[in-house]
Amino acid sequence: MNKPTSIPGQFDAVVVGAGFSGLYMLYRLRQLGLSVKGFDSAGDVGGTWYWNRYPGARCDIATPDYTYSFDPELEKEWTWSEKYATQPEILDYLRFVADRYGLRPDIEFSTTVTSARWDEQEKRWTITTGRGEEIRCRYYIMATGCLSMPKSPDIEGVGRFGGQVYFTSRWPHEGVDFTGQRVAVIGTGSSGIQVIPLIARQASQLTVFQRTPNFSIPAHNGPAPADRLKQLDEDRDGYRHAARWSRIGVPNEPTDVLGVTASEAVRRERFEAAWRQGELVGIVSVFADQLLNPASNDIVAEMIREKVRSIVKDSETAEALCPKDHYFGTKRPCLDTGYFDTYNLPHVRLVDLRKQPIVSITEDGIETADESFGFDAIVYATGFDAMTGALVAADVTGRDGLSLKEKWAAGPSTYLGLMTAGFPNFFMLTGPGSPSVLSNMAVSIEQHVDWVAGCLKDMREEGFETIEPTELAESGWNQHVQDCAAITLMPTANSWYMGANVPGKPRVFLPYIGGVDGYRQACDDVVGQGYLGFRLTGPDGARCRDGVIRSMQPDVAMVLELIATLGLPPMETLSAADARALMAATAETRPPGPEVGEVTDGVIPVPAGELPYRLYRPAAPPEGPRPLVVYFHGGGWVLGNLDSDDPLCRDLCARSGSVVVSVNYRHAPEARFPAAALDAFAAVQWVDANAIELGGIPGQLAVAGWSAGANIAAVACQLARDAGGPHISGQVLICPVVDSDMTRLSYDENGDGYILTTPLMRWFWDHYADPADRGDPRAAPLRGDLRGLPATCIVAADFDPLRDEGVAYARALEGAGVPVRLARARGHTHTSVTMVGVVISGAPVRAEIGQALSDFFPAPNHKSS
Numbered sequence: 001m002n003k004p005t006s007i008p009g010q011f012d013a014v015v016v017g018a019g020f021s022g023l024y025m026l027y028r029l030r031q032l033g034l035s036v037k038g039f040d041s042a043g044d045v046g047g048t049w050y051w052n053r054y055p056g057a058r059c060d061i062a063t064p065d066y067t068y069s070f071d072p073e074l075e076k077e078w079t080w081s082e083k084y085a086t087q088p089e090i091l092d093y094l095r096f097v098a099d100r101y102g103l104r105p106d107i108e109f110s111t112t113v114t115s116a117r118w119d120e121q122e123k124r125w126t127i128t129t130g131r132g133e134e135i136r137c138r139y140y141i142m143a144t145g146c147l148s149m150p151k152s153p154d155i156e157g158v159g160r161f162g163g164q165v166y167f168t169s170r171w172p173h174e175g176v177d178f179t180g181q182r183v184a185v186i187g188t189g190s191s192g193i194q195v196i197p198l199i200a201r202q203a204s205q206l207t208v209f210q211r212t213p214n215f216s217i218p219a220h221n222g223p224a225p226a227d228r229l230k231q232l233d234e235d236r237d238g239y240r241h242a243a244r245w246s247r248i249g250v251p252n253e254p255t256d257v258l259g260v261t262a263s264e265a266v267r268r269e270r271f272e273a274a275w276r277q278g279e280l281v282g283i284v285s286v287f288a289d290q291l292l293n294p295a296s297n298d299i300v301a302e303m304i305r306e307k308v309r310s311i312v313k314d315s316e317t318a319e320a321l322c323p324k325d326h327y328f329g330t331k332r333p334c335l336d337t338g339y340f341d342t343y344n345l346p347h348v349r350l351v352d353l354r355k356q357p358i359v360s361i362t363e364d365g366i367e368t369a370d371e372s373f374g375f376d377a378i379v380y381a382t383g384f385d386a387m388t389g390a391l392v393a394a395d396v397t398g399r400d401g402l403s404l405k406e407k408w409a410a411g412p413s414t415y416l417g418l419m420t421a422g423f424p425n426f427f428m429l430t431g432p433g434s435p436s437v438l439s440n441m442a443v444s445i446e447q448h449v450d451w452v453a454g455c456l457k458d459m460r461e462e463g464f465e466t467i468e469p470t471e472l473a474e475s476g477w478n479q480h481v482q483d484c485a486a487i488t489l490m491p492t493a494n495s496w497y498m499g500a501n502v503p504g505k506p507r508v509f510l511p512y513i514g515g516v517d518g519y520r521q522a523c524d525d526v527v528g529q530g531y532l533g534f535r536l537t538g539p540d541g542a543r544c545r546d547g548v549i550r551s552m553q554p555d556v557a558m559v560l561e562l563i564a565t566l567g568l569p570p571m572e573t574l575s576a577a578d579a580r581a582l583m584a585a586t587a588e589t590r591p592p593g594p595e596v597g598e599v600t601d602g603v604i605p606v607p608a609g610e611l612p613y614r615l616y617r618p619a620a621p622p623e624g625p626r627p628l629v630v631y632f633h634g635g636g637w638v639l640g641n642l643d644s645d646d647p648l649c650r651d652l653c654a655r656s657g658s659v660v661v662s663v664n665y666r667h668a669p670e671a672r673f674p675a676a677a678l679d680a681f682a683a684v685q686w687v688d689a690n691a692i693e694l695g696g697i698p699g700q701l702a703v704a705g706w707s708a709g710a711n712i713a714a715v716a717c718q719l720a721r722d723a724g725g726p727h728i729s730g731q732v733l734i735c736p737v738v739d740s741d742m743t744r745l746s747y748d749e750n751g752d753g754y755i756l757t758t759p760l761m762r763w764f765w766d767h768y769a770d771p772a773d774r775g776d777p778r779a780a781p782l783r784g785d786l787r788g789l790p791a792t793c794i795v796a797a798d799f800d801p802l803r804d805e806g807v808a809y810a811r812a813l814e815g816a817g818v819p820v821r822l823a824r825a826r827g828h829t830h831t832s833v834t835m836v837g838v839v840i841s842g843a844p845v846r847a848e849i850g851q852a853l854s855d856f857f858p859a860p861n862h863k864s865s
């Protein structure tokens, strides 16, 4: 690949699509000296902006941001006339770019790529076009757009209408004059919201058919925002850098204001500022938690609904225009110019399809369940088969005859949204699994193109001919994409982000919501780690460094980043008293955990004195006694008290429906080994003896604990077995300490950087037990006799130094005939599973713990309803 391929019909690269991404890709490939051929079904460059010519079509990211930034000279030569440019102006811009860099000669217009087939022998793609041409290339790049495949309307009788039919996504080039016409618009997404006010200006009668009302804020269009232009003037590079490392590709100071805790005045002020600003970046970040916390989201949503009600005079229409079936931001929010005002015009009517669904399109109009409407024209603004539509429409066949359509039958699978296993040298620009439609696409497109160009350059320099992701890397990325979505409200909506607008399309969250910044870092890290997760081959051999680039839960990573910014001293450098004070201080700022029925404090008389306890009784029926769970907090036998694990105890109580008795035991260094373990056993004995008084069911008793608390819970079970009672139905050990040698692999892998570190664990052991005592099963229960122990649930977290101890205990218990449930806390640290209300991704693990506790006891199941 040193010289560009110059055989007729053979190219180094084929790029499909001549929109924002295809044009820049062509430019970069040419810069690399490659021979390139571009195709587009369209008659000219522009992509989105070639096709979507409906009146009112504009960008909704402000023009200083929705623009190429790769060439400072280009930036100087183009001036946008408005904050949100119209389609003709954006199309002019893309034409200008194509001409400025002489890109047109490489592109064949009005030509659709119908298929692409990988030839494993030749290590080349064969591309076939609708004109019957065949082209061979080494690299096949689909710059085919996320919103380029119009979705056909799924309405009965679509072909029947005898009047004029228009699609916003395929608008006639000569324009349409609706003067004096009776017009129907079906669909109220971004395009519908843009086109409706303009059609209303011409039509004699406009009827809008709405299935789902959408959130929209006024664009306040006008000159480009002065503040952004000023920043660009003063420091263009700095501004562009900030955009590239921002959350959505637009420079913006992230907020830490939480909707749920902010005062009413602050909430109002922040919302009104965003409303006045008229930019998506502002309205999606009124509160830091608005896409995570339903209560916070409701605050923003209700303020928008209030605005709609204040604009639209007819209260029934206003109510129908107020979105109530999805959280704000879980469907793409819109920017509008006079959209809601349009419904105050006498000749404009809204038909709520939730109340009167369309039965059929007829020859002269539309029939709903209640009415027949006559129209001269119908405009469909029914959206796109987003993100995957254009990719699977061309028949792409990779190695071993596998087609992309087949591979993605259950949803798209990609590595970084750039490539997919089984399809060597096939790149997607802004593919599923990348930030794409959740970002300013100008920034995301440039990042993808730069990545691909960099990759091809690296391959050339290192003598590789093919690149392809591994299955492991790809499934790891898919998991990460879904993990990122799962902690947000996004999957709750029937949105096109979820594929829900296309009948039969698999429901998976398509884009990557971890941020433009986080995504860019992941892509850079992949390259920095020698193309981690990619297999590269060439005449001199292959190279593959397999692995998963992001396996930590996203909210766990955020917590670690936040803690790192606090600059706290390592705990093992503190005295026990200072470490306790630090832990107490951090506990003060966290959310309280779920409500339970009743919380009471008491003391347990034990041989050594009195142990404080806190009892949590579930709120939900049934009335009457419940199983009992004796819980021991974590803290390395040195730290912790009844408050430290309070949210977790509430959570366990609410989930399991059991009475949870959290016991504070004696701590080291004041009371060293075996004080804590003996206290634990004494507490279990006392709770068992007082089951009825505590509201428990006699004989239905389990123990649970986290970390060192799990250590003494495990020991208490061994002591109870040896003492012939009390009978314990089960034990839940969350990230337990079960051995003292600190030699397992998880210490090597996770002993640094995840809060519980190897030095801290050593500090705990040194405070608790003399080296001579550490082999005693009451310190290291893994070394004890495990036969006859109760059913066990062990939680082992991926990023915990204690992970392999937990796993070893599970295996050893199984070997001793004990029923064991090993819950892998995927992507979690030693502490994160316990962070109730902070680490949302811990909820499924805690649900499993709650289930395990319920399962310890006989039916009737005591889970709360």
Ligand SMILES: Cc1cc2nc3c(=O)[nH]c(=O)nc-3n(C[C@H](O)[C@H](O)[C@H](O)COP(=O)(O)OP(=O)(O)OC[C@H]3O[C@@H](n4cnc5c(N)ncnc54)[C@H](O)[C@@H]3O)c2cc1C
Binding pocket: 016, 017, 018, 019, 020, 021, 022, 039, 040, 041, 042, 046, 047, 048, 049, 050, 052, 057, 058, 059, 060, 061, 066, 111, 112, 113, 114, 143, 144, 145, 146, 147, 148, 191, 390, 393, 394, 429, 430, 439, 440, 441, 442, 445
């Ligand atoms: C109305 C509208 C407004 C938008 N506004 C914004 C905005 O303000 N900000 C923002 O960030 N994003 C916006 N977007 C998203 C927009 O799609 C991207 O910003 C950007 O234009 C995408 O560029 P692209 O080159 O990746 O894809 P596209 O512009 O979609 O171009 C893809 C091209 O590939 C061609 N193609 C597809 N398949 C084939 C094939 N098999 N053979 C040949 N050619 C093929 C298509 O004809 C098309 O021309 C908007 C989208 C729409 C529809």
